[in-house]
Amino acid sequence: MADKQFDTIIIGGGPGGLAATSSLAAHQRVLVVEKDLWGGTCPNRGCDPKKMLYGVVESRVQDQRYAKHGLQGAAQIDWPALMAFKRRYTDSVPAGTEKGLQSSGVTTVHGAAQFQDAHTITVGAVHYTAANIILATGAHAAKPDIPGAELLGTSTDFLDMDTLPQTMAFIGGGYVAVELANIAANAGATVHLIQHNQHLLRAFPEAYTQRLAQIMADRGIIFHWDTSVAQVSTAPAGITLHFTDGQSLTVTKAFSAMGRPANTTDMNLAEIGVETTKGGIVVNDHLQTAQSHIWAIGDAVAKKQPKLTPVASFEGRYVAGNILQTTTAPIQYPVVPHVVFASPELGQVGVTVAAAKQAPDRYTVEEQDLSHWYTYNRIQDKTARVTTVTDKTTKRLVGAVVLAVAGEELLNYLSILIHQQAPASVLQQWIPVYPSVASDLSYMYH
Numbered sequence: 001m002a003d004k005q006f007d008t009i010i011i012g013g014g015p016g017g018l019a020a021t022s023s024l025a026a027h028q029r030v031l032v033v034e035k036d037l038w039g040g041t042c043p044n045r046g047c048d049p050k051k052m053l054y055g056v057v058e059s060r061v062q063d064q065r066y067a068k069h070g071l072q073g074a075a076q077i078d079w080p081a082l083m084a085f086k087r088r089y090t091d092s093v094p095a096g097t098e099k100g101l102q103s104s105g106v107t108t109v110h111g112a113a114q115f116q117d118a119h120t121i122t123v124g125a126v127h128y129t130a131a132n133i134i135l136a137t138g139a140h141a142a143k144p145d146i147p148g149a150e151l152l153g154t155s156t157d158f159l160d161m162d163t164l165p166q167t168m169a170f171i172g173g174g175y176v177a178v179e180l181a182n183i184a185a186n187a188g189a190t191v192h193l194i195q196h197n198q199h200l201l202r203a204f205p206e207a208y209t210q211r212l213a214q215i216m217a218d219r220g221i222i223f224h225w226d227t228s229v230a231q232v233s234t235a236p237a238g239i240t241l242h243f244t245d246g247q248s249l250t251v252t253k254a255f256s257a258m259g260r261p262a263n264t265t266d267m268n269l270a271e272i273g274v275e276t277t278k279g280g281i282v283v284n285d286h287l288q289t290a291q292s293h294i295w296a297i298g299d300a301v302a303k304k305q306p307k308l309t310p311v312a313s314f315e316g317r318y319v320a321g322n323i324l325q326t327t328t329a330p331i332q333y334p335v336v337p338h339v340v341f342a343s344p345e346l347g348q349v350g351v352t353v354a355a356a357k358q359a360p361d362r363y364t365v366e367e368q369d370l371s372h373w374y375t376y377n378r379i380q381d382k383t384a385r386v387t388t389v390t391d392k393t394t395k396r397l398v399g400a401v402v403l404a405v406a407g408e409e410l411l412n413y414l415s416i417l418i419h420q421q422a423p424a425s426v427l428q429q430w431i432p433v434y435p436s437v438a439s440d441l442s443y444m445y446h
């Protein structure tokens with residue numbers, strides 16, 4: 001079969017690959033290969049469908065906050081209608097994404113890419129060559145290596161359930177388990193969360209995660225701490241989880257939410273000299289693999305930055321800049337805000353509270369209970385709080401933790417202030433909409 005030649009081949013049509021593609025499309029002959037759904041995890045089975053379910057569930061939670069304050073009657077979640085609402089969005093994503101790529105002049109191929117040599121990939125029987133190749137292959141949900149693991153679902157199954165199971169369990173205490181457990185519990189299911197240690201959401205300060213665990217427990221979520229599932233078996237009305245301590249739990253459905261290993265297998269990476277570790281593909285500070293013309297971006301990469309959609313997109317744009325030689329400097333990440341959507345939202349950005357507390361000469365840490373502030377009293381958010389970290393020398397805001405309704409928007413404002421290295425005085429020169437989340441900023445950063 002004759003070679004098909006391109007300037008750049010991108011393997012993976014998710015947010016990382018698409019960001020690289022849109023920067024390169026006007027300048028190069030670009031091929032994008034996707035083996036599953038165009039658009040990748042985020043819009044098909046990640047961030048976007050998750051937040052559609054979350055938005056409706058969050059309305060119900062807000063109704064409950066307003067109970068006895070003028071709102072009567074309990075809203076109920078109609079899961080099949082909620083799923084239909086989600087599918088009206090997700091169903092059009094793959095075809096719409098591929099059409100968009102093609103109309104920008106990019107060649108698209110559906111299938112799994114494998115390396116033939118360091119400049120050649122095959123998809124099926126067809127060979128494609130390019131000067132540069134970008135690995136944007138993402139990650140997949142891990143399942144435990146135990147008997148019966150095949151009976152467990154993943155976040156992908158959860159986000160496409162036709163009906164809401166009566167009882168369910170999540171194995172893991174990270175982003176996926178917390179967010180999906182919250183949606184399920186607020187939609188009306190009995191939910192168990194099984195964590196093999198005592199740490200929920202290990203990237204966040206413990207004082208905050210303990211508060212969130214309490215909020216979730218108050219909502220009926222049942223935590224099983226310090227225990228692991230050793231085996232899974234079928235039961236008449238669902239499946240039974242057998243714990244290492246001899247206890248067991250029978251639920252309608254159970255989901256593995258134990259992390260997302262990078263997609264690095266079945267591509268012959270080792271054969272062409274691209275190194276991988278447990279965390280993903282090994283890259284240098286320009287996101288180049290050991291083969292300098294093969295780059296890796298997004299969830300597929302071994303890195304310390306959080307594996308998130310905007311990070312994958314940032315890396316895609318950065319690598320495209322390198323290929324087009326408009327950028328030559330090592331990648332410099334801005335501060336990366338990250339939020340768990342858990343009714344309310346728990347988010348964090350910049351210098352962590354733990355790091356700040358270890359350097360008391362350098363940082364001031366201020367924790368504020370926001371629940372009595374007008375904004376949060378108005379919406380009856382009784383657990384709202386924020387912690388800010390400021391640099392003692394520059395007096396600039398350098399970090400923040402937020403637990404609040406609409407916490408993602410508050411965190412975005414704080415992130416912009418940190419990113420711009422803005423002094424507190426800018427807030428005195430600025431007129432925000434009042435009353436709003438933004439009009440509180442000058443009380444948090446002063």
Ligand SMILES: Cc1cc2nc3c(=O)[nH]c(=O)nc-3n(C[C@H](O)[C@H](O)[C@H](O)COP(=O)(O)OP(=O)(O)OC[C@H]3O[C@@H](n4cnc5c(N)ncnc54)[C@H](O)[C@@H]3O)c2cc1C
Nearest residue numbers: 012014015016035040041042046047113138298299308309
């Ligand atoms: C349930 C859930 C909720 C999430 N919520 C959020 C959120 O709220 N905010 C946020 O920022 N992030 C969230 N994320 C993370 C976010 O989805 C990822 O960080 C993002 O999708 C990473 O983009 P990517 O392009 O690196 O990988 P992906 O989006 O995974 O895309 C990689 C693509 O590569 C394809 N591929 C893999 N191997 C091959 C091959 N050999 N040949 C061809 N194609 C291949 C895959 O099929 C896939 O489509 C969530 C993830 C999940 C699972």
Ligand SMILES: NC(=O)c1ccc[n+]([C@@H]2O[C@H](COP(=O)([O-])OP(=O)(O)OC[C@H]3O[C@@H](n4cnc5c(N)ncnc54)[C@H](O)[C@@H]3O)[C@@H](O)[C@H]2O)c1
Nearest residue numbers: 172173174175176177196257258259260307308339340341
């Ligand atoms: N809101 C968001 O931005 C968002 C939402 C969902 C997912 N994500 C992304 O997806 C990634 C994956 O999420 P996740 O929740 O699957 O992973 P995670 O890394 O956040 O959490 C994994 C959890 O599984 C537990 N675990 C690990 N090994 C285990 C084992 N052998 N047995 C039992 N438990 C075990 C860990 O202790 C941890 O609690 C996140 O790190 C994030 O990058 C982001």
